[in-house]
Amino acid sequence: MPCAPLTRGLSSVARKALMALTGLVLVGFVLGHMSGNLLFFRGPEALDAYAKWLHDLGPLLWAARVTLLVAVAIHIWVGISLAAENRAARAGGPEVAATRRASLASRAMPHTGVVILGFIAFHLLHFTFRAVNPEVAAAGDAGRVHDMIRLGFADPLVSAFYIVAMALLCLHLSHGVSSMFQTLGLRNERWRGPLDLAAAAYGWVIFLGFASIPLAVLVGIPPFPALAK
Amino acid sequence: MVKENAPGGHDATLRLTLRVWRQRRGQPGAFEEHTLAAVPTSASFLEMMDLLNEQLVRAGKEPFAFDHDCREGICGMCSMTINGMPHGPLPGVTTCQLHMRNFRDGETITVEPWRARAFPVLRDLAVDRSGFDKVIQAGGFISVRTGSAPEANTLPVPKPVADAAMDAAECIGCGACVASCKNGSAMLFVGAKVTHLNLLPQGAPEADRRAVAMVRAMDDAGFGNCTNYGECQAHCPKGITLDVIARLNRDYLGARLRGFFASTGKPRRGGD
Ligand code: HEM
Ligand code: SF4
Ligand code: FES
Numbered sequence A: 001m002p003c004a005p006l007t008r009g010l011s012s013v014a015r016k017a018l019m020a021l022t023g024l025v026l027v028g029f030v031l032g033h034m035s036g037n038l039l040f041f042r043g044p045e046a047l048d049a050y051a052k053w054l055h056d057l058g059p060l061l062w063a064a065r066v067t068l069l070v071a072v073a074i075h076i077w078v079g080i081s082l083a084a085e086n087r088a089a090r091a092g093g094p095e096v097a098a099t100r101r102a103s104l105a106s107r108a109m110p111h112t113g114v115v116i117l118g119f120i121a122f123h124l125l126h127f128t129f130r131a132v133n134p135e136v137a138a139a140g141d142a143g144r145v146h147d148m149i150r151l152g153f154a155d156p157l158v159s160a161f162y163i164v165a166m167a168l169l170c171l172h173l174s175h176g177v178s179s180m181f182q183t184l185g186l187r188n189e190r191w192r193g194p195l196d197l198a199a200a201a202y203g204w205v206i207f208l209g210f211a212s213i214p215l216a217v218l219v220g221i222p223p224f225p226a227l228a229k
Numbered sequence B: 001m002v003k004e005n006a007p008g009g010h011d012a013t014l015r016l017t018l019r020v021w022r023q024r025r026g027q028p029g030a031f032e033e034h035t036l037a038a039v040p041t042s043a044s045f046l047e048m049m050d051l052l053n054e055q056l057v058r059a060g061k062e063p064f065a066f067d068h069d070c071r072e073g074i075c076g077m078c079s080m081t082i083n084g085m086p087h088g089p090l091p092g093v094t095t096c097q098l099h100m101r102n103f104r105d106g107e108t109i110t111v112e113p114w115r116a117r118a119f120p121v122l123r124d125l126a127v128d129r130s131g132f133d134k135v136i137q138a139g140g141f142i143s144v145r146t147g148s149a150p151e152a153n154t155l156p157v158p159k160p161v162a163d164a165a166m167d168a169a170e171c172i173g174c175g176a177c178v179a180s181c182k183n184g185s186a187m188l189f190v191g192a193k194v195t196h197l198n199l200l201p202q203g204a205p206e207a208d209r210r211a212v213a214m215v216r217a218m219d220d221a222g223f224g225n226c227t228n229y230g231e232c233q234a235h236c237p238k239g240i241t242l243d244v245i246a247r248l249n250r251d252y253l254g255a256r257l258r259g260f261f262a263s264t265g266k267p268r269r270g271g272d
Helices: A012-042 A044-056 A059-090 A109-128 A134-141 A145-152 A156-183 A189-219 B045-058 B130-139 B159-169 B176-180 B187-199 B204-220 B231-235 B243-260
Strands: B013-022 B030-040 B108-112 B121-123
Touching (some): A012 A044, A012 A059, A012 A156, A012 B204, A012 B243, A059 A109, A109 A134, A109 A145, A109 A156, A134 A145, A145 A189, A156 A189, A156 B243, B030 B045, B130 B204, B176 B231, B187 B204, B187 B231
Parallel strands (some): B013 B108
16 A cells, blocks of 8 residues: 555565665664774774774765665655554554564564654764754864764763663664564574574664763763863 | 363353444444353353353344354454454464363453454454455466366475475464554465465466565555564464565565566667
8 A cells, every 4th residue: 555655656565675675774884883983982093083084985975875865764754654554554453452472672663763863863963063062063173073972972961862862773673683684585483583683682782882982971981081172 | 062171071161241342334333241141161262152142132132243154263264352362362273263261250351353454344243354355366376277187296396395385375364463463464364375375386387476466465455564573473373474474575576576677578669
């Protein structure tokens, strides 16, 4: 029952495959992004040099950005159209609700997805467009990325939001990464257990990797050199 | 009534409160509450419903409509959502094979029809499952020349393939997968049919066309999209697994890819 104009004519299975393939692009990106970010713990020089290297990629960086933007747009668009159709197809469900197996993560996919979308918007305003805080903007514009991150996470509310958003991303991925294989027809009962485990492990790695940075800034461990003024 | 597990030759009985869905086609429905004073524990769930209906008829009231046929777990007609679970609390059984010994004395049991947009209520607990028929009409068959049957041994089928096809062919088309799915998706049913036929040499020549046509019919009938909850497998009375859904996804996506690059049999348009 295709309803969204952009995906009219694409079957349920084809649109699910689009979800899985765009999800895969995001899964790859998230892992790369997290690994790069962990240079934070190597100190200001390492991280600032990495940021400069990324920016100097020029057209390659833009190609990656456009790919990500397109993937996110398709993922959200198709995700919302599928979720809306599924609500209608269920017709309210039984008066007595019972669940035997569907995991919390699987049932919360649209909800965790929407919070992640909100997070992506805030995150881009915060560190990419630097429109949230002038101090953060000044450090970022001067190429002092390590300082920018420390200033950005100095506010416990902001740090808490990052940590909660990453926890929800972990939940999204703990279903999504295994679901992706099923959607593409690359799973069976023999591999479902190991893939579910791998998805959960991937989710936890992403969560711990990302959340460690705001957490480190909040508790001041490890101690880094004073912010350059 | 058979006395299968009657201790001391007598059936234990249960006193039950039943909340049963009452609905006329096209009108809103509601639960009606009734009590049954003595339900034998050896009665099947459908026999318990028979007792309720007899009690209603004796009181000059209207009995509840519900689907049933074989009452031995093979036809796929019985279809009740019992305390929120299609075919009730016991995994791997149909409603007709669920016995009252699985309930407690004094229990309140809620009985609803399958709930899904693609399965509109005809009356009370009976729903219209013709959406499944449309899916079957689209590809749940093989095309063969009629006439005398060919010698069976001319078509070798490896044992593991025959086993897997038979596992999928166990699907009785009851619709519990749709009713249990929080998306109202029919992927377990469609996957079972596609797997059963596409695995076998008789079905293989039409495998691509079948996968595409059955998915289209499934979407057109108003079923939802699978998000891999896995509820269907946990409620299917025949133990059909998510493997058939993976197979359906694989066959469908492969068919679309092959279709995309298939030869048209003609030179390209407007050129040499
Ligand atoms: C931007 C906001 C996002 C929204 C609104 C969103 C929404 C959704 C929805 C509705 C689904 C389908 C639910 C299902 O099929 O079970 C889904 C699946 C998925 N998402 Fe997201 N998501 C978002 C971001 C992300 C991100 C950042 C990643 C990866 C890092 C991701 C990875 C996945 C994966 C792998 C799947 C599984 C696809 C499948 O089932 O085959 N999503 N998402
Ligand atoms: S797959 Fe299982 S639950 Fe679904 S129709 Fe077939 S037998 Fe019933
Ligand atoms: S009545 Fe035939 S399967 Fe239950």
